[in-house]
Amino acid sequence: MSDNGQRPRRARDLGIVVGPLATGTLNAITDVPGVRVGHTTIVDAPRLHTGVTAIVPDALGPDRRTLPCGLFVGNGFGKLVGATQVAELGAIETPILLTATLSAFRAADALVTYVLASPGHEETRTLNPVVGETNDGRLSDIRVRPLTEARVLAALDGATAGAPDEGCVGAGTGTMALGFKGGIGTSSRLVGGWTVGALVQSNFSGTLTVRGVPIPADGARVPPSADEPEGNSCMIVVATDAPLDARQLGRVARRAVFAMARVGSDFASGSGDYALAFSTPPGVSSSGSAVDAAEGSVAERDLDPFFAATMDAVEEALLNSLLTATTTVGHRGTATAVPHDLVVNRLRAAGVLPQPSAGAPAS
Structure with a gap:
């Protein structure tokens, strides 16, 4: 199976639309005001x-030391640094980093350096860095741990509010998903006057499924070694400017992991599947207590659109992470990019996409 040298394209570039809700301008997590993304990519083929991806909420600063955050653990075979304090207090106090499994601890130390040097932290004596990971050890020599402090700081300092790069970039440089080359993907949805954005690091097993249509890899997947568990992991970060508290954000994070099933995850025993969901507006509780709709917060009865937005945004972000990835020859094998023509043809045959009109160019 070959990708025929195709250029990276997002799901919507191929006519694949997930759900009825409108996207933000960039169809990315950076559509949420004040959320920036940066990458450092390390390639020595x-x-x-490998690499690192930084999700930076500008709402964290000298006047605001925490943001409400919910966590859901779909399967705990992973090393999410800082997870217990997020679960206990319902808050983050640093940007969120994603990287490779054995580099997570170096990334956490560099994140502490970054925050301690930030305004307002001159007297800080305790800090909970949040770093997620997936295992890129098939395409990268993970034992080398090339992620230095300088490279982490470059991702943080270089984070922008523009459209994030996707595919084989940052923390997704060496990942694989659903039998193909995985990577970083992002998407967003509008709910009333608010935005829900998702960013994923895809690296998990199963059968790729697009809009309900299975697309098996037919042997393109690198077989695991006998001592390496199936599955690997998926990290999902959801951001919103809606006034949701930590308990509500935990419910949102739960739906984010559920969305993995839509694209064909088998939720294998060896997979570390985590979702973090944070909210940026001021005045929202991080305590996990019920919120008062009279004070401008979202009432429980009004959460369903946010759940739908989250699942659609995560599903599309996961598809984008594969469709924008490119075939990679790595340390222990080759991961093939999803052939776009295969996806489009299967969806047309299933009636999900329309047949091309006479004389129209092929996708």
Whole structure:
């Protein structure tokens, strides 16, 4: 199976639309005001294909030291640094980093350096860095741990509010998903006057499913070694400017993991599947207590559109992470990009996409 040298394209570039809700301008997590994304990509082929991705909420600063955050653990075979304090207090106090499994701890230390040097932290004595990971050890020599403090700081300092790069970039440089090359993907949805955005690091097993149509990899997937568990992991970060508290955000994070089933995850035993969901507006409780709709917060009865937005945005972000990835020859094998023509043809045959009109160019 070959990708025929195709250029990276997002799901919507191929006519694949997930759900009825409108997207933000960029169809990315950076559509949420004040959320920025940065990457550092490390490639020394074929040995190294790795990196770090930073999700930076500008709402964290000298006048606001925490943001409400919910956590859901779909399967705990992972190393989410800082998870217990997020679960206990319902808050984050640093940007969120994603990287490779054995680099997570170096990334956490560099994140502490970054925050301690930030305004308002001159007297800080305790800090909970939040770093997620997936295992890119098939395409990258994970034992090398090339992620230095300088490279982490470059991702944080270089984070922008523009459209984030996707596919084989940052923390997704060496990942694989659903039998193909995985990576970083993002998407967003509008709910009333608010935005829900998602960013994913895809690296998990199963059968790729697009709009309900299975697209098996037919052997393109690199088989695991005998001592390596199936599954690997998926990290999902959801951001919103809606006034949701930590308990409500935990419910949102739960739906984010549920969305993995839509694209064909088998939720294998060896997969570490985590979702973090945070909210940026001021005045929202991080305590996890019920919110008062009279004070401008979202009432429980009004959460369903946010759940739908989250699942659609995560599903599309996962598809984008594969469709924008490129075939990678790595440390222990090759991961093939999803052939776009295969996806489009299967969806047309299933009646999900319309047949091309006479004389129209092929996708």
